[in-house]
Amino acid sequence: xxxxxxxxxxxxxxxxxxxxxxxxxxxxxxxxxxxxxxxxxxxxxxxxxxxxxxxxxxxxxxxxxxxxxxxxxxxxxxxxxxxxxxxxxxxxxxxxxxxxxxxxxxxxxxxxxxxxxxxxxxxxxxxxxxxxxxxxxxxxxxxxxxxxxxxxx
Numbered sequence: 001x002x003x004x005x006x007x008x009x010x011x012x013x014x015x016x017x018x019x020x021x022x023x024x025x026x027x028x029x030x031x032x033x034x035x036x037x038x039x040x041x042x043x044x045x046x047x048x049x050x051x052x053x054x055x056x057x058x059x060x061x062x063x064x065x066x067x068x069x070x071x072x073x074x075x076x077x078x079x080x081x082x083x084x085x086x087x088x089x090x091x092x093x094x095x096x097x098x099x100x101x102x103x104x105x106x107x108x109x110x111x112x113x114x115x116x117x118x119x120x121x122x123x124x125x126x127x128x129x130x131x132x133x134x135x136x137x138x139x140x141x142x143x144x145x146x147x148x149x150x151x152x153x
Contacts, residue, residue, distance in 0.1 A: 005093050007037045010076055017074035028059050032067040033076070042080065042088040042109055082109065082138065099137035106143060108151035 014033055018025045035052050036043075043051070049064050068089060071077040078092045082102045088109075099117065101110040117137065125132045143149040 005037055005091055007034060010037060010091075010093075014071065014074060014076060018070070021073075023070060028063050029067045029070070031057060032059060032064055033071065036071070036077070036089070036091065040094075042082075042090050044086045044088055046086065048089075080136070080138075082107075097134065099135075099139070101139050101141065103143045103146075103149070103151070104140050105146045106149050106152035108143060108149070 010033060011030060014030070015025060017023075018029070032048070032052070035048065035055070035057075039048070039051065045061075045065055045068055048068070049059075049061055052059055052064070068077065068079075072079045072089070075092055077089045080088045080090070080100070082088055082100070095111060095113075097118065098111050098113045101112065102108075121132055121135055124130075143151070146152055
């Protein structure tokens with residue numbers, strides 16, 4: 001289950017980052033963050049753009065892309081490169097330290113968390129005297145029955 005995310009805490013963290021790095025604190029950037037917090041899934045920049053515009057808000061694609069970059073730099077977002085050309089994003093705080101199964105046919109992404117993987121991570125890091133910060137495991141395959149898969153469009 002995903003962790004609850006406080007939009008107010010995200011806004012404070014983002015405002016602190018913008019101030020520290022001397023970026024402009026704009027209403028549009030925070031509107032993008034609010035829309036991201038309303039999504040409970042991975043998303044691409046284009047999906048976010050269409051989601052925002054479907055609500056009647058008018059934010060340029062350039063603002064969305066630059067805000068995604070800033071949110072990734074400050075650690076609020078995690079950026080993934082799955083099978084496709086475009087990057088996908090998710091809120092870092094919503095589900096920390098999890099991994100992904102990605103169907104190469106329909107693109108469906110299954111998130112999972114297995115304690116034994118974390119134990120392996122710790123063992124490997126101990127062996128090489130390495131301090132882990134985060135990890136990412138992506139397993140590519142196909143859904144059980146691609147012909148009846150609800151995600152296969």
